[in-house]
Amino acid sequence: MQPFIYNALPSRVIFGFGTLAQVAEEIRALGCSRALVLTTPHQRASGEALVAKLGELAVGLYDNATMHTPVEVTRDALGVVKSSGADCVVALGGGSTIGLGKAIALNTDLPQIVIPTTYAGSEATPIIGQTENGLKTTQRTLKVLPEVIIYDVDLTLTLPAQMTVTSGMNAIAHAVEALYSKDANPLISMLAEQGIAAIGRALPRIQLDPQDKEARSDALFGAWACGVCLGAVGMSIHHKLCHTLGGSFDLPHAETHTVVLPHATAYNADAAPEAMARIARALGVDNAAQGLFDLAASNGAPTRLADIGMEEVDLARAVEIACSSPYWNPRPIEPVAIRKLLENAFNGNRP
Numbered sequence: 001m002q003p004f005i006y007n008a009l010p011s012r013v014i015f016g017f018g019t020l021a022q023v024a025e026e027i028r029a030l031g032c033s034r035a036l037v038l039t040t041p042h043q044r045a046s047g048e049a050l051v052a053k054l055g056e057l058a059v060g061l062y063d064n065a066t067m068h069t070p071v072e073v074t075r076d077a078l079g080v081v082k083s084s085g086a087d088c089v090v091a092l093g094g095g096s097t098i099g100l101g102k103a104i105a106l107n108t109d110l111p112q113i114v115i116p117t118t119y120a121g122s123e124a125t126p127i128i129g130q131t132e133n134g135l136k137t138t139q140r141t142l143k144v145l146p147e148v149i150i151y152d153v154d155l156t157l158t159l160p161a162q163m164t165v166t167s168g169m170n171a172i173a174h175a176v177e178a179l180y181s182k183d184a185n186p187l188i189s190m191l192a193e194q195g196i197a198a199i200g201r202a203l204p205r206i207q208l209d210p211q212d213k214e215a216r217s218d219a220l221f222g223a224w225a226c227g228v229c230l231g232a233v234g235m236s237i238h239h240k241l242c243h244t245l246g247g248s249f250d251l252p253h254a255e256t257h258t259v260v261l262p263h264a265t266a267y268n269a270d271a272a273p274e275a276m277a278r279i280a281r282a283l284g285v286d287n288a289a290q291g292l293f294d295l296a297a298s299n300g301a302p303t304r305l306a307d308i309g310m311e312e313v314d315l316a317r318a319v320e321i322a323c324s325s326p327y328w329n330p331r332p333i334e335p336v337a338i339r340k341l342l343e344n345a346f347n348g349n350r351p
Contacts, residue, residue, distance in 0.1 A: 004185035009126060009231050010142075013224065015151040017213070023050065023113060026148050027057050027088060030111045034059045036086035038077070038100055040066070043093050043117070050092055059084040062100075065091075067253055068131040068246050069099035078107055086110065091146075094118035094167065095253055102128040102144035112146040117155045119167040119199070119219055120254070121174050121227025124149065129243060135321075136247020145231070151224060153217045157210065164206050165301040166254035168199045168219055171226040172292070173257045176265055176279055177236050178229035180272035180330045188232050189278065195225030196282035200295060207299050236329040237322075238264035241342070244322045245310065255308045258301045259348075262293035263341045266351035271331035289351035297350075304348030315342050 014022060027035050035058050039047035044063040051058040062080050066073045081089070081104055091101035092115045099122065101112045106128060114123040126145040129138040159167070175192035178184065199222035205215035241260050245251045266289035269276050276288040285291030297303050306312070319339045326333040344351070 019152040032088040034087045038091045065097040065100040071132045074103040095120035113148045114146040119171045119223035121171045124227030125231030165299045166258045169258040170254040171223040174230035175226040179275035181233040183233035195222045198222030240327045263345045265289040305346040
């Protein structure tokens with residue numbers, strides 16, 4: 001066994017069916033009594049229902065959570081936090097809502113309860129990404145790690161088919177990069193492989209039957225496992241590229257991860273053979289990058305940046321931004337090779 005360092009993250013996880021009923025109890029356990037519920041505009045009705053269920057424990061709803069956590073939205077939300085006298089936030093939704101909860105915590109130290117309705121996985125991490133002036137930056141701090149995560153499988157049963165796939169691929173990306181991270185360790189690598197396998201076997205079953213509770217449970221567990229991986233170790237070129245494409249070119253978050261992941265994996269294949277073997281084993285395939293591409297394509301997810309809003313003329317600028325302050329990566333970051341990676345992703349070429 002090689003020497004390693006592993007930092008466990010302090011958070012409480014509740015996983016099951018119907019666990020939304022435990023929110024009030026968890027608010028009280030935190031010593032709080034004035035919760036501000038957060039959602040996106042799309043999930044406003046769900047947020048209103050939760051506010052009604054919480055009764056006097058809720059001080060209101062903020063329903064303008066926005067993709068990539070723009071700082072101007074955070075400022076607006078902070079005004080609502082102050083005026084309402086909230087002593088905690090309850091984020092109900094996917095990565096956009098969870099990101100806003102983290103941004104509020106970063107600025108106020110208010111405790112967070114997170115109820116994920118997608119497979120984003122960011123709820124399990126002490127990482128926040130924020131966008132300002134067209135650039136997305138990230139930071140790692142325990143101030144943004146949610147105190148409580150409530151996973152309710154029932155809330156994912158209505159997640160649309162394509163969003164299910166892209167959200168699941170987004171989660172898998174966390175585990176893939178954890179396997180070749182400079183901080184990789186046996187515990188996280190084991191969890192990463194388990195998370196990839198759980199989501200990989202769940203997605204085709206959910207496409208056949210979106211109400212398959214066992215498959216939905218596997219996918220949500222996989223999202224938690226992959227999120228823990230993201231929170232425990234550093235990320236590499238895949239996440240750098242996705243942050244660049246999302247923050248600077250306003251591409252949709254999960255779809256961008258879905259399209260880029262097979263190509264970022266192929267980029268690192270020769271430099272991280274053990275990681276590739278684990279990914280392939282988890283998916284039951286011979287080639288990790290091709291297996292990831294096929295998992296997305298066969299389940300109806302986008303495979304071309306050209307189809308999710310990227311303009312070919314912007315590829316050069318994306319290369320420049322991604323290479324200007326690169327994350328650590330097992331293979332050196334070479335602008336010519338990164339351009340080729342993005343061209344393959346733009347055109348949807350199978351690795």
